[in-house]
Amino acid sequence: MTANTFDAPILVLGGTGKxxxxxxxxxxxxxRSVRVGSRTGEPPFEWTDERTWDGVLAGVESVYLVYYPDLAAPGAVDTVRAFTARAVAAGVRRLVLLSGRGEPAAQLSEEVVRNSGVAWTILRASWFNQNFSEDFLADFVTDGAVLLPAGEVAEPFVDAEDIAEIAAEALTGDRHAGQLYELTGPRLLTFAEATAEIARAAGRPIHYESMPPEGYAAEMARYDVPAELVGVLVDLFGQVLDGRNAYLTDGVRRALGREPRDFAEYAREAAATGVWAAPAPVDAS
Structure with missing residues (x-):
């Protein structure tokens, strides 16, 4: 590949996230020329401040649309609608939306993007593998107990690397235009089974513990999860961790022509970074 850089930047919202x-x-x-849409980006971007939108959209050709804290959050669809209209008016020609599998509220934002009048791709993803290593759950794992209000429901965990590879292709070409990809990993795992995979990879005892939503909210607060995110997650988990997503799809295979990455491979690679190493003992002297 030559050293030339395409002129029109691609805006990646949530460009520092998973x-x-x-x-x-x-x-x-x-x-490709990339503009990272984040509070610390240049120019800065915040979903809650429309004054930051025009700056990040200036001259942009494609947008990776990731809404924080989640498309199921109250007011998300109205904000996505307003931003999408602003993007189209600014000359954006392609939108790639990261959506959530089994989330009726997220599908409202999907419809906004589908009806935007520009090329679109929707990535409707399952629970990310990386939630265990690059989010607040990493602290739970390090402490030796994965706490979730999930019971024994099975989930087809999907890898963020697979999602990103599809997104990058969709942002730079037309092959994925007009496609909705429902993205899962290659097998179903309960959260207890996923935790056991992590424990094997980390080489230390780590267990899964199911708990009621109100207890889970208290635990997240104890781990300093932002209050606005706690409420959204508790409501969301109450919806999607009921078995509705307990089946596999061929979305990754259709998009990339290969099988999705397996959870065990992810766990081995994450463990090798030391992210789940046991905390150092406290010196009581």
């Missing part, structure tokens, strides 16, 4: 930073890496490797 999928976003991987999308940025793929685009940068492909020699």
């Amino acid at each position: 999928t976003g930073r991987r999308v940025v890496r793929h685009l940068t490797a492909a020699n």
